[in-house]
Amino acid sequence: MELEDFAKxxxxxxxxxxxxxxxxxxxxxxxxxxxxxxxxxxxxxLADVEFPxxxxxxxxxxxxxxxxxxxxxxxxxxxxTKEAGTAKGIxxxxxxxxxxxAYSGAKFSEIEEGLQGNARWFQIYMSKDDEFNRNIIDEAKxxxxxxxxxxxxxxxxxxxxxxxxxxxVYPFGMPIVSRYLSGDGKNMSLNNIYAQSKQKISxxxxxxxxxxxxxxxxxxxxxxxxxxxxxxxAGAAGIWVSNHGGRQLDGAPGSFETLAEISAAVAGxxxxxxxxxxxxxxxxxxxxxxxxxxxxxGRPVLFGLALGGWKGVKSVLEYFETDLKRVMQLAGTQTIAxxxxxxxxxxxxxxx
Numbered sequence: 273m274e275l276e277d278f279a280k281x282x283x284x285x286x287x288x289x290x291x292x293x294x295x296x297x298x299x300x301x302x303x304x305x306x307x308x309x310x311x312x313x314x315x316x317x318l319a320d321v322e323f324p325x326x327x328x329x330x331x332x333x334x335x336x337x338x339x340x341x342x343x344x345x346x347x348x349x350x351x352x353t354k355e356a357g358t359a360k361g362i363x364x365x366x367x368x369x370x371x372x373x374a375y376s377g378a379k380f381s382e383i384e385e386g387l388q389g390n391a392r393w394f395q396i397y398m399s400k401d402d403e404f405n406r407n408i409i410d411e412a413k414x415x416x417x418x419x420x421x422x423x424x425x426x427x428x429x430x431x432x433x434x435x436x437x438x439x440x441v442y443p444f445g446m447p448i449v450s451r452y453l454s455g456d457g458k459n460m461s462l463n464n465i466y467a468q469s470k471q472k473i474s475x476x477x478x479x480x481x482x483x484x485x486x487x488x489x490x491x492x493x494x495x496x497x498x499x500x501x502x503x504x505x506a507g508a509a510g511i512w513v514s515n516h517g518g519r520q521l522d523g524a525p526g527s528f529e530t531l532a533e534i535s536a537a538v539a540g541x542x543x544x545x546x547x548x549x550x551x552x553x554x555x556x557x558x559x560x561x562x563x564x565x566x567x568x569x570g571r572p573v574l575f576g577l578a579l580g581g582w583k584g585v586k587s588v589l590e591y592f593e594t595d596l597k598r599v600m601q602l603a604g605t606q607t608i609a610x611x612x613x614x615x616x617x618x619x620x621x622x623x624x
Contacts, residue, residue: 275572275575275576275579275588276292276571276575278575278579279292279350279574279575279578279579280292282578282579283349283350283578284349285438286435286438286439286440286441287346287349287350287440287443288349289434289435289437289438289440290346290349290432290434290435290438290440290462291344291349291350291571291574291575292434292571293432293433293434293435293519294430294432294517294518294519294522295430295431295432295433295518295519295520295521295522296430296431296433296522296523297522298518298522299518299522299523300515300518300521300522300523300524300525300526301517301518301519301522302518303518303525303526303529303549304515304517304518304526304527304528304548304549305526305549305551305555306526307525307526307527307528307529307549308526308528308549308554308555308558309619310528310529310618310619310620311528311558311562311616311617311618311619312616312617312619313554313557313558313561313599313603313614313616313617314603314614314615314616314617315602315603315604316603316604316605316614317604318604319604319605319606320606321600321601321604321605321606322601324596324597324600324601324605324606324607325606325607325608326338326593326596326597326600326608327367327608328565328566328608330543330545330565330566331418331419331488331509331510331543332418333369333391333418334367335367335368335369335566336366336367336368336593337367337368337589337592337593337596338556338560338565338566338567338596338608338611339368339550339556339566339567339568339569339589339592339596340368340369340370340371340393340545340566340567340568340569341358341362341368341369341370341371341568341569341573342371342514342547342568342569342570342573343371343372343373343393343395343421343423343492344373344570344571344573344574345373345375345376345377345446346375346376346377346442346444346446347376347377347378347574347577348377348378348443348444349377349443349574350574350575350577350578351577351578351581351584353386353577353581353582354376354377354378354382354444355372355373355376355377355378355382355383355386356378356382356383356385356386357386357577357581357582357585358370358386358573358574358577358582358585359383359384359385359386359387359388359390359582360385360386360387360388360582360585361386361573361576361577361581361582361583361584361585361586361588361589362386362387362390362585362586362589363386363387363388363390364582364586365585365586365589365590366390368391368589369390369391369392369393370383370387370390370391370392370393371392371393371394371395371421371568372392372393372394372395372412372415372417373395374394374395374396374397374408374446374448374449375397375446375448375449375457375465376446376447376448377442377444377445377446377447378447379447379448380411380412380414380415380448383415384415384416386582389416391418392415392416392417392418393417393418393419393420393421393490394409394412394415394417394419394420394421395420395421395422395423395492396408396409396412396420396421396422396423396481397423397426397449397466397469397470398422398469398470398473398477399449399451399452399469399470400452400468400469400470401452402480404451404452405480405481405484406484407451408448408449408451409481409484409485411448413485413487417487418487418488419487419488419489419490419509419510420481420482420485420487420488420489420490421489421490421492421512422473422477422478422481422489422490422491422492423492423493423516424473424491424492424493424494424503425492425493425495425514425515425516425520425521426466426493426516426520427466427469427470427471427472427473428463428466428467428471429462429463429466429520430516430519430520430521430522431522432462432519435461435462440461440462441458441459441460441461442457442458442459442460442461442462442465443458443459444457444458445457445458446465449465449469452468452469453465453468475502475503475505475506476506478491478503478506478507478508479506479507482507482508482509483507488509488510489507489508489509489510490508490509490510490511490512490545491503491506491508491510491511491512492512492514492545493512493514493515493516493520494511494512494513494514494534495513495514495515495524495525495527495530495534496530496533496534497533497534497536497537498537500534500537500538501537504538504541504542508542509542509543510542510543510544510545511534511538511542511543511544511545512544512545512546512547512568513527513530513531513534513544513545513546513547513548513564514527514545514546514547514548514568515527515530515548516548517547517548517549517570517571518548518549526548526549527546527547527548527549528546528548528549528555528558528559528562531544531546531559531562531563531564532562532563534563535562535563535564536563538563543565543566544563544564544565545564545565545566545567545568546559546564546566546567546568547567547568547569547570548570550567550568550569550570550572550592551572552595553592553594553595553596553597553598553599553600554595554599555567556592556596556599557596557599557600557603557605557611557614558616560608560611560612560614561611561612561613561614561615561616562616563612569588569589569592572588572592573585573588573589575588576588
């Protein structure tokens with residue numbers, strides 16, 4: 273939590289509240305991190321592990337680590353370089369993927385200046401007008417996106433009381449989606465922006481995005497086995513287990529608490545990305561051991577951006593890489609395949 277506390281000191285109150293906060297009583301926000309303590313790592317010894325290998329792959333991308341950057345709106349709230357700064361930190365780290373949010377405060381061309389050809393996926397909040405959706409997808413593909421992420425759990429904003437109390441509005445525009453807003457996004461609240469996007473998200477939208485883009489489509493916001501099955505049936509090429517970092521439905525379980533059941537239902541048919549609550553290498557390890565293929569990092573990267581620009585982003589990514597290697601070695605696992613086969617101990621009844 274030190275990183276978050278330090279970022280709070282350098283960020284404007286409204287921007288920090290937007291990035292750090294959750295919805296309602298923030299039960300789910302807290303649960304995302306706390307729920308990792310429900311499972312313990314059973315370390316193996318005599319495992320002859322000296323140099324753990326964190327490399328893995330997903331959808332044709334060879335990664336040096338099993339984590340990528342999650343799509344987050346408005347990086348400019350953290351640092352003046354916006355998404356371009358995050359992109360440069362990712363490019364300097366190398367060997368991972370940046371997910372670009374449709375609610376970015378930077379243009380594709382500005383992000384590319386930092387990303388320098390490194391891999392990127394594009395996350396879409398759909399317009400009510402499919403012609404706008406086609407145009408946005410065309411731009412994302414021209415920019416080099418190799419997958420589309422459909423965020424399905426945000427058809428309206430959660431009850432984000434920090435934003436309400438801070439009277440938060442976006443201090444800059446959103447060039448990617450400005451074409452379907454009644455403005456460019458500047459000085460608008462999240463409620464107003466969500467209201468102008470599509471609320472009626474259904475399996476038909478998964479099919480539309482898959483067929484029009486010709487790219488693999490992840491459905492993000494999956495929290496039940498039933499919805500994972502529904503998404504795959506609609507043509508999803510990947511499942512993204514997430515509760516939006518505790519920012520949507522408060523009172524929902526921690527994202528980690530839903531992962532194993534969803535993984536069992538997916539049964540290896542498509543890859544699984546996991547986010548919400550990742551703060552340590554142990555969390556990455558436990559998510560992989562519970563069925564995720566890779567995890568996505570969110571707030572810690574933006575707090576790093578706030579504190580050090582692109583160098584802060586690179587530093588956070590390096591921390592997770594180092595911490596994961598330490599955990600792998602202590603747990604007796606040499607490769608990510610080993611991590612996925614690792615046994616976790618249910619600790620919920622440990623003291624009963």
